[in-house]
Amino acid sequence: MTLTLRLQRQLPEFRLDVDVICQEPVTAIYGPSGAGKTTLLNLVSGLARPDTGYVELDGDVLYCSSQGTDRPPEARRLGFVFQDDLLFPHLSVDANLRFGYERVQPAERRFEPGQIIDLLEIGPLLGRPSQQLSGGERQRVALGRALLSSPRMLLMDEPLASLDQGLKSRIIPYLRHVRSDLGIPILYVSHSVAEILELTRQVLVLQQGQVLAHGDFSVVSRDPRVLPLLDEFGFENVLPVEILNCKESACTARCGDQMLRIPFCDRPVGTRLFVGVRADDIILARQPPEGLSVRNRLQGMITEIAAVGATRLVTIDVGHPLVVKVTPEAVADLALAPGLAAWCLIKTHSLRLGPEID
Secondary structure, three states, rough: OOOEEEEEEEEOOOOOEEEEEEEEEEEEOOOOOOOOOHHHHHHHHHOOOOEEEEEEEEEEEEEOOOOOOOOOOOOOOOEEEOOOOOOOOOOOOHHHHHHHHHOOHHOOOOOHHHHHHHHHHOOOOOOOOOOOOOOOHHHHHHHHHHHHHOOOEEEEEEEOOOOOOEEEEEEHHHHHHHOOOOOOOOEEEOOOOOHHHOOEEEEEEEEOOEOOOOOHEEEEEEOOOOHHHHHHHHOOOEEEEOOOOEEEEEEEEOOOOOOEEOOOOOOOHHHHHHHHEEHHOOOEOOOHHHHHHOOOOEEEEEEEEEOOEEEEEEEEEEEEEEEEEEEEHHHHHHHOOOOOOOEEEOOHHHHEEEOOOO
């Protein structure tokens, strides 16, 4: 998939100016409220028109101001999933799903209803009115309706923002199935770093309509213009782990070549999943700690120290990058510097269980 975006649009607060090429299965669009994220999706979908610009998907020109090309939304074959699911309240789940399917010519249908119903595990919901669904069920049905319109790409505008963390962790695996099993590329708007990292490493950062950075998150997150945004929302690290055993109170998991105690979860040995931990929930030590109640002590090496206002973000390589938020006084008192060994102390209950890894 190659999506070329060269778009300009004057808004009341600022001018949106985007010039990027997206080639990954999922590209996340990250930034503060009012940065232009939703406007960008609207311009790509055809729901809004740029002042000038160019949109091309896999060689197919959807919009070009200089040539006068402007495909209407229904001709662009792009699925849109909103934060508010916008299901038709007077229709059942089955009728909502078939709404998109029946508006696609038979020769252009990529999926059959049964395939999407099975993928999203919504078979038991088919006969229910859409008003009687939970938040997570509504988002799965909205996703199914979008998929049954046989889109070439999905545009998703903070689809999980209204859900609690438990529901988010249950929905994200379905989005990864869309990415991997169905092969549908996704433009995904979110202000949650953890949510993004559980889907993709490819990030486009917007602020006041301008592209601050675009690329792999490990590179983007070191940009001094991006760091304040990450800190503003509360930076949450995401680590992949594998469960080794579980007891009544906690589980032991492997994180790279180190061990990690995580909250108890009713999942079998060998399950791989993400766990999250906020940057300000980690304590740093320069020496191997002794006599502490903290169960997790990940050893690593300091790779970077970045100043963000009155705080410092220290990146530790523990087999995976781990960002720790500390004060400038802590940096000075501990003589922290790149290349030095450090231990990351993490309480078990500070770890958030995320979705399973396929």
